[in-house]
Amino acid sequence: MQLFFQQIFNGVMLGSTYAIVALGLTLVFGILQIPNFAHGHLYMLGAYITFFLMTLYGFGFWSALVTSMVALGLIGMLIERVVYRPLQDRPHINSFISAVGAMIILETSVIVFWGPQGRRIPNPYPDMVELFGITMSHQRLLVIVAAFVLIFLLQIFIKKTTPGTTIEAVAQNREGAMLVGINVNRVSSLTFAISTATAAAAASLVAPIFMISPTMGALLGMKAFVIVILGGVGSIPGAILGGYILGILEAIGGGYLSAAYKDVYAFGALILILSIRPTGLFGKEVS
Numbered sequence: 001m002q003l004f005f006q007q008i009f010n011g012v013m014l015g016s017t018y019a020i021v022a023l024g025l026t027l028v029f030g031i032l033q034i035p036n037f038a039h040g041h042l043y044m045l046g047a048y049i050t051f052f053l054m055t056l057y058g059f060g061f062w063s064a065l066v067t068s069m070v071a072l073g074l075i076g077m078l079i080e081r082v083v084y085r086p087l088q089d090r091p092h093i094n095s096f097i098s099a100v101g102a103m104i105i106l107e108t109s110v111i112v113f114w115g116p117q118g119r120r121i122p123n124p125y126p127d128m129v130e131l132f133g134i135t136m137s138h139q140r141l142l143v144i145v146a147a148f149v150l151i152f153l154l155q156i157f158i159k160k161t162t163p164g165t166t167i168e169a170v171a172q173n174r175e176g177a178m179l180v181g182i183n184v185n186r187v188s189s190l191t192f193a194i195s196t197a198t199a200a201a202a203a204s205l206v207a208p209i210f211m212i213s214p215t216m217g218a219l220l221g222m223k224a225f226v227i228v229i230l231g232g233v234g235s236i237p238g239a240i241l242g243g244y245i246l247g248i249l250e251a252i253g254g255g256y257l258s259a260a261y262k263d264v265y266a267f268g269a270l271i272l273i274l275s276i277r278p279t280g281l282f283g284k285e286v287s
Contacts, residue, residue, distance in 0.1 A: 002133045007255035008248060013140045015247025016147030020202040021220065022227035022239040023154065024195030030171035030234040031191045034084055034092065037099035039199060040221020041106040042079075046072045046200025047212040048110055051121050061124035065204040069197040076196030077189045084192075085185065103218075110214040123208040143205045150201060151240060154194070158236075167191055171234065219263065226270045232280030241281060245269065 021043055028036045046068045053064035083102055087094045125138035158164035170177045170187045178184050203212075227246055231238020249269055254262040273281065 003255060004252075005132070006134050007251040009134050009136060009140075010255075011248030011251030012244065013143050013247070014250055015244035016144045017202050017206045017243075018223060018227055018247050019240045019243030020147050020150055020198050022224045022231070022243045023151065023236060024198040025224045026228045026231070026234060026236060026239040027167070027191050028195045029228065031167065031174075031188055032080075032084060032088070033174075034087075034095045035099070035225065036084075036192075036195070037096065037221060037225075038079065038083075038102040038106060039195070039224055040217035040219070041103045042072060042076065042196045042217070043199040043203045043220055044212070044214065044217030045075070045106055045110065046196075047121070047203035047207040047216070048114055048119075048214075049200070050204040050207060051119055051212060052114065054122060061121075061204075061208075065201060068200045068204050072200035073193035073197040076192040079196075080189050080192035085188065103221075107214050107217070114214075116214055118211040118213040120211050121204070121207040125208075137209075139208050143209070146201070146205050150198060154198070155236070157194075163187075163190060223263075226267060230270050230273055230280055232282035235280070235282035238280055238282035 021039070025036060025039045028034070028039070049068040049071055050061075050064045053059040053067055054061065059067065079102060083098045084095060087098060123139055125142055127138045129136050129138065129141075156164075158168055166177070166182050166187050167190065169180075169182060170184055174184060177187075223246065227242035228239055230245070231240070231242030246265075246269065249265045250262045253265040
């Protein structure tokens, strides 16, 4: 039983990371109706920016994290403007090809500038605490708490602020939003900035726990899409719940079956849930 609760804790920590990343991805998909396949690589870039701010320039963990979020937000706006906006009215295959190009550029750039070897961000909170037989590091607890705070603040932003409600309006009806005077291009840029900034936050929070590498974004990006589809495309609650489901499944499977196959559990869960509910957990039937 102690192993079970330990794995549940580890799964919640993993799920917190997945939920933040998938939340940003589902926001972009809801606004632009374009899957941002470079999202995982932007996550990777956020981790590298934090690492080098801390190791080369002496930034503290929190100042490096915030700077990484700002930098990734600006990069996200640039990618939206250069890569996706010109292809809004084109077939989706064009956006897919452009996203693949962006993935290659991001990964290759990191290898050229910072090398192909794996790295680890210095752990700012290495202390351990034991509660009810569960061993928890302060950094893992921080990931969970920070995820809840980010999710809460993002929900408040979307539901209670004018920029947030314009994002929701564009997601619901892009043409209608344009007719009432909403600058859709500006909303798209803001959404990309939020999406990439949250990915940078997730990467920076978890990087002291796991190694970072130029290839880390590929698998994470695939998992983020699994979560978005599993929760229901465009559904914010679905992205959050899907992230935690996936994290707990991986932790339980890795603890009781085999950690070597933990990445298989994500796709197995996707197949199982979609066979029962093709639209995902919170997806809506299209009439």
